[in-house]
Amino acid sequence: QVQLVQSGAEVKKSGSSVKVSCKASGGTFSSYTISWVRQAPGQGLEWVGRIIPILNIANYAQNFQGRVTITADLSTSTAYMDLSSLRSEDTAMYYCVRDLSSGYFDHWGQGTLVAVSS
Amino acid sequence: EIVMTQSPATLSVSPGERATLSCRASQSVSSNVAWYQQKPGQAPRLLIYGASTRATGIPARFSGSGSGTEFTLTISSLQSEDFAVYYCQQYNNWPCFGPGTKVDIK
Numbered sequence: 001q002v003q004l005v006q007s008g009a010e011v012k013k014s015g016s017s018v019k020v021s022c023k024a025s026g027g028t029f030s031s032y033t034i035s036w037v038r039q040a041p042g043q044g045l046e047w048v049g050r051i052i053p054i055l056n057i058a059n060y061a062q063n064f065q066g067r068v069t070i071t072a073d074l075s076t077s078t079a080y081m082d083l084s085s086l087r088s089e090d091t092a093m094y095y096c097v098r099d100l101s102s103g104y105f106d107h108w109g110q111g112t113l114v115a116v117s118s
Numbered sequence: 119e120i121v122m123t124q125s126p127a128t129l130s131v132s133p134g135e136r137a138t139l140s141c142r143a144s145q146s147v148s149s150n151v152a153w154y155q156q157k158p159g160q161a162p163r164l165l166i167y168g169a170s171t172r173a174t175g176i177p178a179r180f181s182g183s184g185s186g187t188e189f190t191l192t193i194s195s196l197q198s199e200d201f202a203v204y205y206c207q208q209y210n211n212w213p214c215f216g217p218g219t220k221v222d223i224k
Binding site for chain 1: 207
């Protein structure tokens with residue numbers, strides 16, 4: 001059974017950075033893609049970007065280009081999302097999700113709440 | 119950039135009734151559409167992919183249809199556990215989601 005376990009909630013100041021981790025178990029980490037999806041309070045879902053761990057190739061949504069870096073460590077089956085220059089609008093739940101390289105998301109992490117204060 | 123829209127924003131349905139949710143893409147996405155269910159305080163759950171294929175463990179009362187730009191999620195007989203928000207997502211290009219349809223109790 002695939003499980004994605006994310007790091008705990010974060011409270012950050014505007015202008016700082018946050019790094020969220022996502023550890024995968026079950027399945028073969030090198031055979032799939034990990035995406036990050038965020039959800040602001042009371043709002044819908046927004047794709048942030050993805051990484052193909054076996055190729056170490058990352059792609060980012062246009063809205064986040066230049067501010068987000070997604071990495072992966074094959075040795076620990078862990079993916080990371082680093083978001084910089086935080087602003088209040090980045091306050092959201094951030095989910096890591098598994099994509100079997102098809103584009104839809106069949107397993108979701110429990111979410112990590114990132115709160116940005118001024 | 120592909121934009122996904124969903125209608126209605128809120129659907130009020132009585133238990134046991136049929137619910138029909140719509141999703142439209144701004145350009146053709148072939149059959150590359152997925153549907154997710156989200157309950158309060160929980161992560162979304164995959165229901166349908168490929169526009170019409172139920173994900174593992176999803177009850178048969180959930181069905182999806184459509185191709186191109188028009189898609190539909192149908193819940194044939196609403197159970198109490200089905201009251202939730204439903205999102206469509208296209209993956210023909212970079213992933214993007216619709217704004218969601220909230221299904222609540224009439």
